[in-house]
Amino acid sequence: MPLYHTDDQSLLRDTARDFVAEHAPVSHLRSLRDANDTTGFSRDLWREFATLGFTGILIPEAQGGLGLGHVEAGIVLEEIGRNLSPSPFLTTAIAAVEALKGTAQADRWFPGILAGKAVAALAIDEGRKHNARITLKAERAGNGYRLTGSKQFVHHGHAADLLLVAAQTDAGTALFAVPASATGLTADPERLADSSIAARLTFDGVQVDADAVIGEGDAALTRLLAAARTGASAELVGVGGATLDMTIGYLKQRKQFGAVIGSFQALQHRAAHLYSELEVARAAVLKAQQLLDTGENAAQAVALAKAMTGLATTLAVQEGIQMHGGIGMTDEYDLGFYMKRARVLAELFGDTNFHADALAQAAGY
Template identity: 35%
Template sequence: MDEPFGADVGELAATVFADSCPPSRIRELMATPAGYDPEAWRRWARETGLPGLGVPAEYGGLGLPLPALADVFEAAGRTLVCAPLFSTVGLAVPLLLATGDAEAAKRWLPPIAAGTLTATVALPDAAAGEPAVTAEPHLWNEWRLSGRVERVVDGATAGLLLVVAEGPDGSGVFAVDADESLTRTPLMSLDLTRRQAVVELLRTPATRVGTDTTGLEPALDAARVLLAAELVGVAQQCLDVTVAYAKQRVQFGRPIGSFQAIKQRAADMLIKVELARSAARHAAAAHEADEDPAVAAALAKAYCAEAAAAVAADAIQLHGGIGFTWEHEAHLYYKRAITDDEILGSAATHWTRVSDHLDHAF
């Protein structure tokens, strides 16, 4: 396999996504049962190595650092890519690596990099009052999981589920193959470009992945950074199409972009986009440098979610009547921003994390 993701990974990813997922194709994929094209995912693996971007080279991937992955996710946000990119590359791979389990990495990372296996993480949301999934030892290195996890990203289609469950000695990560006895119910979610499902386990066979859980939160924070980067892409695309529309839409004999009220609104959108990009890039760099990565990730996730939702709402407004129609793409970006806010903790949750850090720091 060639390795096209080299010097400027963001631009190359943007080209791949734009060619493979134009707006018309996004609409088609939204209507399919899986919500994405598995053959296209495998083709991306063969031609670009996309599924293995974060997988170390020893397991068949490219081993890109988090800042480079963030550039890819920003490009994905701009095109609303319908693919298991976040669930597999953004969630499952970092968590597998964080467990430090060499056998698990050797078993699952190569097929993930090859595009033949997709994965996701089932993490009960304690803030939303979801009870924990319980894990009971069964035989040697075999466990039984019981519980229910709401809103699992790509939970209905992933071939591997990494479930965070509570065992006799505390929380741990457990691997469940899609062929095992579990119930996966697709949800009719707000964002049709990113599927979610309810996963129910009733004494479902599972394998424990590693025993050290200290890497769990850092892995989830890395996923939050990638979500923040995706939200930057959402906001940037909303700004770009709004500015283009303001230049061509004529009212009272003038392009509406020439009116001061529109200029000010667009300037406010630009400020939000640039601040969001700075927050996301700082969080990615902090994670690599180990400089308060948890706080940086929380701040980036919170601010980028709020900024993207605000910019997407402004885009709808500034497009006038056409922005409120189903045929226009503006509502898809708004819905992605709203649902991304709820994944891995809402903005309110992460502002609380930042506030708690400041309380302890001063």
């Protein structure tokens, strides 16, 4: 499969780029932060995403969506990353839709997602960094289950309508679709370094019906995480790409020692190296997206994409700060926002070391 976009995908990129840059630029994030907004994103903007059809990219045509794939979804996510747009697109239109496909819950939640009225959050993490253990219990109770335990770092968990919850049953791991309005569920929101909001969720005997189970065993959770990790990787590419553009722009205008600093060969080499690293990372993401779309085993490609985008984007923001000098760390300058977002995204769903270790184990090391 060629590692470039088709003409139709390029048109989608142009549409997404124009829309996100106009309606959700970095200044939008800044305004939400300065206003101490407690939602973390604009619901009006989320509905505008839906109006353009973005929220239905992965939803099958038979259920009202566009029936496209992860390549197209990643195009939108890259533009979200370029503009640091606060949006539940990754958790809702990517991860949740992928998890709900083919289940009885799809007909319940897809219309709201298509209309931009429903927001989903992923309740997976529980404790220390990238801990794979799931201790939240799902015990049989009548015709359904009773959920007891807690989850941490649930992005949009305080504002979501739907929670996708990984829990432990007598038979093993299961994935549940839980309405956020369920009795016994509380959310304690916390603002993260990048001004996004995540929540600690407490499940105190939350009762759900048997049809809330949307997957059993490791396969359902693995599929959800593959979609989420690939999406986060696409967003990281956007963050890194915008940082590179800002840095090159600065190198072209900042003068020192009587010359534009971009004329210094040492800085040219660093910028060229950064460009090449981001292009390799972008290719890794596209490969993972293509494998997900064809239904092939994408586990190693997804891990590679997340590891490489974490490395490349971290390099981008570090080099950006270095080449901008002191101004790069001021709050008035946007570069600091990119550094913070890169940090959060790099940790989300497993950092570079986590995925590099997974690749090493798969190779027999």
